[in-house]
Amino acid sequence: MSFIYLLYVAVLGALIGSFANVVIYRLPLGKSVVWPRSSCPHCSRTLSVLDLVPIFSWLFLKGRCRSCQQPISFRYPFIELLMALGFLVLAWRFPVERYGFSLLIILTIFAMFLIMSMIDIDTYTIPDSLSLPALLISLLASFLLAANLLPNFSDALFGASLAAGVIALINRVGSLVLRRFKDTKERLWPIGMDQLNIAALGGALLSWQLGLGLALLSLVLNFITRKTLRLSEPVLYLLWFISLALIVYNPFTTPFKALSGTFVAAGAVAMLGALFWWFYDIFSKNQLPELEEDLDEPIAMGFGDVKLAAIMGALLGWQNFLFAFVVAVCLGAIGGIIGKFLSGNRQVPFGPYLAVATFVALFVAQPAITWYLGQLGF
Secondary structure, three states, rough: OOOOHHHHHHHHHHHHHHHHHHHHHHHHHOOOOOOOOOOOOOOOOOHHHHHOOOOHHHHHHOOOOOOOOOEOOOHHHHHHHHHHHHHHHHHHHHHHHHHHHHHHHHHHHHHHHHHHHHHHHHHOOHHHHHHHHHHHHHHEEEEEEEEOOHHHHHHHHHHHHHHHHHHHHHHHHHHHHOOOOOOOOOOOOOOHHHHHHHHHHHHHOOOOHHHHHHHHHHHHHHHHOOOOOOOOOHHHHHHHHHHHOOHHHOOOOOOHHHHHHHHHHHHHHHHHHHHHHHHHHHHHHOOOOOOOHHOOOOOOOOHHHHHHHHHHHHHHHHHHHHHHHHHHHHHHHHHHHHHHOOOOOOOOOOHHHHHHHHHHHHHHHHHHHHHHHHOOOO
């Protein structure tokens, strides 16, 4: 692999990093990311081409606007440099002559993860307009380009569903505990958390097929009755907990089938619901009904993390996702302690930790899992 090739990739990353800064600033504000041209946030002067050279313009101008001399945040060149270094390392680790277009997918997801992470840090939200296209790209790539870097389509779909289900059930069970086991106020029609809850119970009782089937039956009944037919969350999750506690005594399934079933069924419904409400938001002139994050209820984990986890599962497969999830939890714990010490109540959300863990897993998950299983004698 030539130095010139890697240099080109790094320059491409820096240029995409420059555009990423625009997206990170404008997308949460609902502004166009292509128009108008970039301008100084202080004096509103339209920036020239010389002002927009990634990294070097900021260095040449000593971090100040050419016109008003007001300081320009260091974060702009930092993101450009981070994107360039990320592209460089990924292109070096996964050479294009071996991995072909799979490398392009990895670079695309890396760029989208970086953008989503910075928006999450700023706003504690992850836009559907980034996360769901990234999920679709990952699944489509696994269908067209499955190779030794990307899982095949069935593994990617299973991984995405299981990963989404893990975070979704942390969301539901954790939020139930934070509400002191009171039922949620959320009432989405035709598809919402009720279908996810039913899918989780059905998956724990038998398999993901039963869980998904029960959720779809609930959805059909909602359409027929034109109202949300639901079960109380405390009652439903008591049954879910009992079914998992007695999993070894269930003659109709196996522990692995039931555990994977509850996560996969819940995650599949979570992804279907997320796609439904995203398209509804795009094509409907009506405002969305209140979503869970808008209710005055404590939540254990944002639903944006569910969609981010689905991308991870599609990109890594379910085994590597579990490795990445453990890494993210460890990083989150360390980061939370450091953040509490340095900045009081200001905490970094979980999304960036999931993003970092994804690429840690891409590099080391397989050898780490192989080593661990070897220590256990497998």
